[in-house]
Amino acid sequence: MIEIENLSKSYGTVRAVIDLNLVVPRGELFCFLGPNGAGKTTTIKMLTGLVHPDAGSVRLCGFDLARDPLAARQLLGYIPDLPFLYERLTPPEFLEFVGDLYGVDRQRVNQTCDEELTRFGLADHRRALVGDLSHGMRQRLIYVATFLHDPQILCIDEPLVGLDPYTIRMIKDLLKAKARSGVTVFLTTHILAVAEEIADRVGILSKGRLVALGPIDDLKKRHDLHGDLESIFLTLTADDYGLPTGAGKEESPPCIL
Amino acid sequence: MHPLMVLYKKDGHILANLNTVLRRESRFKVLFILAFALGLFFGLYAAFLSGFRFLNLLGGAGFMVTRYLFSLIFLALGIMMVLSGIITSYSSLFRSRDSILLLTSPIPDSSLVLYKFSESCLLSSWAFFFIILPYTLAYAVHEKLSPFFVGWTLLFSIPFLIFCSGLGTIIVLLFIRWIPRHLREWVILFGLVAAGLLAYYIRPTARPGLDDSQFLLSRLIPGLQLASNPLGPNWWTSEGIMSLARGQVGRGLLLWGVLVSNTLMVIWIVRSLGQLLFARACQRLWGIVPPRRGRERLGAALDHVLSPFGSISRGLALKDIRTFLRDPMQWSQSLIFFGLLGFYFASLRTFHYHALPDVWRNLIVFLNVFSVAAVLCSLSSRFVYPQLSLEGQAFWIIGLSPAGMRRVLLTKFFTALAAMATISAALIALSTTMLGVAPLLKTVTISLSLAIALGTCGLSTGLGAIFLNLKQSNPMAIVSSFGGTLNLALSLMFMAAVILPCALPFHLFSQEKIGPATLHHMLEFIGPAIVGLTLLTTFIPLWLGLRSLQRREY
Numbered sequence: 001m002i003e004i005e006n007l008s009k010s011y012g013t014v015r016a017v018i019d020l021n022l023v024v025p026r027g028e029l030f031c032f033l034g035p036n037g038a039g040k041t042t043t044i045k046m047l048t049g050l051v052h053p054d055a056g057s058v059r060l061c062g063f064d065l066a067r068d069p070l071a072a073r074q075l076l077g078y079i080p081d082l083p084f085l086y087e088r089l090t091p092p093e094f095l096e097f098v099g100d101l102y103g104v105d106r107q108r109v110n111q112t113c114d115e116e117l118t119r120f121g122l123a124d125h126r127r128a129l130v131g132d133l134s135h136g137m138r139q140r141l142i143y144v145a146t147f148l149h150d151p152q153i154l155c156i157d158e159p160l161v162g163l164d165p166y167t168i169r170m171i172k173d174l175l176k177a178k179a180r181s182g183v184t185v186f187l188t189t190h191i192l193a194v195a196e197e198i199a200d201r202v203g204i205l206s207k208g209r210l211v212a213l214g215p216i217d218d219l220k221k222r223h224d225l226h227g228d229l230e231s232i233f234l235t236l237t238a239d240d241y242g243l244p245t246g247a248g249k250e251e252s253p254p255c256i257l
Numbered sequence: 258m259h260p261l262m263v264l265y266k267k268d269g270h271i272l273a274n275l276n277t278v279l280r281r282e283s284r285f286k287v288l289f290i291l292a293f294a295l296g297l298f299f300g301l302y303a304a305f306l307s308g309f310r311f312l313n314l315l316g317g318a319g320f321m322v323t324r325y326l327f328s329l330i331f332l333a334l335g336i337m338m339v340l341s342g343i344i345t346s347y348s349s350l351f352r353s354r355d356s357i358l359l360l361t362s363p364i365p366d367s368s369l370v371l372y373k374f375s376e377s378c379l380l381s382s383w384a385f386f387f388i389i390l391p392y393t394l395a396y397a398v399h400e401k402l403s404p405f406f407v408g409w410t411l412l413f414s415i416p417f418l419i420f421c422s423g424l425g426t427i428i429v430l431l432f433i434r435w436i437p438r439h440l441r442e443w444v445i446l447f448g449l450v451a452a453g454l455l456a457y458y459i460r461p462t463a464r465p466g467l468d469d470s471q472f473l474l475s476r477l478i479p480g481l482q483l484a485s486n487p488l489g490p491n492w493w494t495s496e497g498i499m500s501l502a503r504g505q506v507g508r509g510l511l512l513w514g515v516l517v518s519n520t521l522m523v524i525w526i527v528r529s530l531g532q533l534l535f536a537r538a539c540q541r542l543w544g545i546v547p548p549r550r551g552r553e554r555l556g557a558a559l560d561h562v563l564s565p566f567g568s569i570s571r572g573l574a575l576k577d578i579r580t581f582l583r584d585p586m587q588w589s590q591s592l593i594f595f596g597l598l599g600f601y602f603a604s605l606r607t608f609h610y611h612a613l614p615d616v617w618r619n620l621i622v623f624l625n626v627f628s629v630a631a632v633l634c635s636l637s638s639r640f641v642y643p644q645l646s647l648e649g650q651a652f653w654i655i656g657l658s659p660a661g662m663r664r665v666l667l668t669k670f671f672t673a674l675a676a677m678a679t680i681s682a683a684l685i686a687l688s689t690t691m692l693g694v695a696p697l698l699k700t701v702t703i704s705l706s707l708a709i710a711l712g713t714c715g716l717s718t719g720l721g722a723i724f725l726n727l728k729q730s731n732p733m734a735i736v737s738s739f740g741g742t743l744n745l746a747l748s749l750m751f752m753a754a755v756i757l758p759c760a761l762p763f764h765l766f767s768q769e770k771i772g773p774a775t776l777h778h779m780l781e782f783i784g785p786a787i788v789g790l791t792l793l794t795t796f797i798p799l800w801l802g803l804r805s806l807q808r809r810e811y
Contacts, residue, residue, distance in 0.1 A: 100263040
């Protein structure tokens with residue numbers, strides 16, 4: 001469970017996140033949406049402890065991130081938009097390293113290594129160096145490594161960037177399965193169709209403020225909008241693009257890029 | 258398992274996999290890099306040994322100085338290690354690519370900082386292999402000391418290097434944690450204070466009436482006194498090694514104990530500061546918003562200066578200059594190297610070197626040319642050589658633009674040359690003015706510095722294009738590759754090939770072994786040869802690099 005209370009962060013005069021209050025319960029797949037620069041990555045970085053908030057607090061499964069960071073990190077799995085891998089390790093060595101970092105039993109690491117590398121189509125590349133793997137293979141390896149210590153909370157920044165359709169399908173199914181098994185999944189994405197397909201709830205951030213929160217159908221009803229998530233998104237974030245409010249209600253949204 | 262052991266185990270795996278990586282490299286490349294490292298090691302050994310023999314030839318003063326030099330080199334090395342520790346700690350603590358992975362894992366900050374600190378110490382260990390070891394070997398051979406001397410040096414050098422790197426790490430942690438909000442104003446204030454102190458320090462003073470030996474000692478004594486201070490870790494190190502070499506085991510072990518206990522204290526401070534400050538220092542650094550107005554003003558000024566070169570060259574040069582100025586690793590290293598040389602050259606009059614006999618002044622002038630050239634070689638290998646490869650994934654922007662590869666390559670070359678040539682010529686002009694040498698020597702050395710800037714920039718840009726590696730984003734990996742090592746080796750060879758033929762006739766002239774007419778005749782012959790060599794060294798790599806860029810598929 002993620003509990004965010006009055007969270008704020010500024011960079012100089014720019015207010016990246018303003019007074020964010022949010023609870024993501026256990027087993028929910030939550031999608032955080034917003035235009036570029038809305039504060040999504042800053043929020044996810046505050047959830048992982050990489051960025052300290054100016055005000056407010058974050059609790060992960062009851063552990064306050066500021067007071068008890070190590071216990072909170074133990075329960076967390078984080079995949080940034082550009083994840084780092086040690087290029088001169090082989091996939092099993094990398095998994096062994098991550099397992100050691102999180103204190104995962106060696107036998108379990110070996111077992112997971114066998115099962116998951118096969119499941120993620122990496123079994124034939126066990127002896128290759130990570131630096132020699134393709135982008136998609138590295139992404140898959142990152143997922144295997146992140147799931148290794150059975151995190152209770154998953155924070156993923158842009159989970160599907162640069163992946164092929166097969167891997168995208170696989171990741172979407174995996175995230176849904178994780179949520180069903182009780183893991184809290186918090187992800188940010190720009191692909192609205194993905195959010196529409198897999199999210200239990202979405203939150204829309206605009207200029208650092210949470211402007212909408214709830215299941216997609218509820219949002220449509222609440223804002224008296226018909227159509228897809230794209231219309232809701234464009235209407236609620238019109239201000240970010242300097243467009244008149246309600247732009248998304250038009251049948252064909254104006255070209256904004 | 259302790260978090261530190263987990264991290265070291267990972268490094269063990271990486272080290273074991275080095276075998277796989279090396280096997281892929283051609284045997285020639287590996288042997289070339291090894292041969293270069295060995296050549297550098299034995300070259301330095303030979304240079305140190307001839308230095309000791311030269312001092313011995315001076316008689317009494319030289320003999321006394323040799324005795325003190327052992328302590329002095331550890332003082333100099335200690336200062337260098339602290340500076341190196343500052344740069345490597347900043348880079349490994351705050352700029353390394355694995356920091357997000359490690360910071361989100363349940364590793365305590367203290368362990369993370371200790372791990373990064375040990376990485377920084379390892380990066381600094383080059384000093385042991387390339388300075389301490391050849392120096393100690395040369396010293397042991399010259400002074401006919403026991404073969405164990407090198408072993409004692411190793412015993413003391415490891416804690417000494419850790420101690421100095423630790424000071425660098427402590428400085429970085431404290432500075433980043435409390436980095437001033439108005440950094441620019443503080444930098445200006447600090448610069449003004451430093452300039453004032455420098456002006457006071459280098460003010461001309463009357464030369465005492467001393468003969469050469471006394472003069473030499475009196476100039477070195479302030480440094481020697483500092484090096485002989487019993488509270489300094491360099492003194493514990495040098496005295497400890499000498500005590501063990503003389504068979505004074507008790508005294509030697511006592512000094513080793515003092516050094517090790519102080520080193521452990523430094524490690525403890527690093528660990529504690531890491532736990533206390535690292536997270537907050539990261540927040541402080543990542544939360545800095547650069548002043549936009551200053552950037553805009555600088556951008557506008559550069560734009561104006563570069564406008565005569567046309568929009569494409571201006572755009573390319575502006576991008577490179579901005580990238581350089583916004584990377585503290587790049588400009589801080591250049592500033593430290595050139596700043597130290599500038600400080601030393603500005604101090605030449607304070608040391609009354611201008612009042613030395615011609616033989617000495619001539620020697621110092623060419624040593625200064627040599628130092629500036631060595632810094633030019635290392636900086637062009639570090640920054641100019643990898644600049645094309647570092648375009649990386651963004652290379653398509655340049656590749657698809659109407660700029661053309663020829664213009665891209667030449668703009669990079671001329672941008673680097675403008676900076677390198679201006680700084681090196683200014684430094685040599687300062688050095689020769691301070692030493693008050695004859696106009697001919699001044700002209701020749703300034704021309705030499707320009708030739709070296711031209712040659713090294715041509716070599717680095719050209720070889721950087723030939724050995725282009727767009728997949729590698731780590732500049733250090735590019736620099737330490739085969740192409741990078743070849744570039745450094747060729748630059749150093751070019752530097753020696755240009756300086757030595759010029760230095761020799763001036764040396765013979767200052768010793769009155771040849772007259773002014775012979776000197777002029779020799780220069781008339783050497784000058785065109787150096788010009789020819791410089792042009793070949795500059796344009797052949799550029800031409801080959803351009804051909805390689807144009808033929809390459811992206």
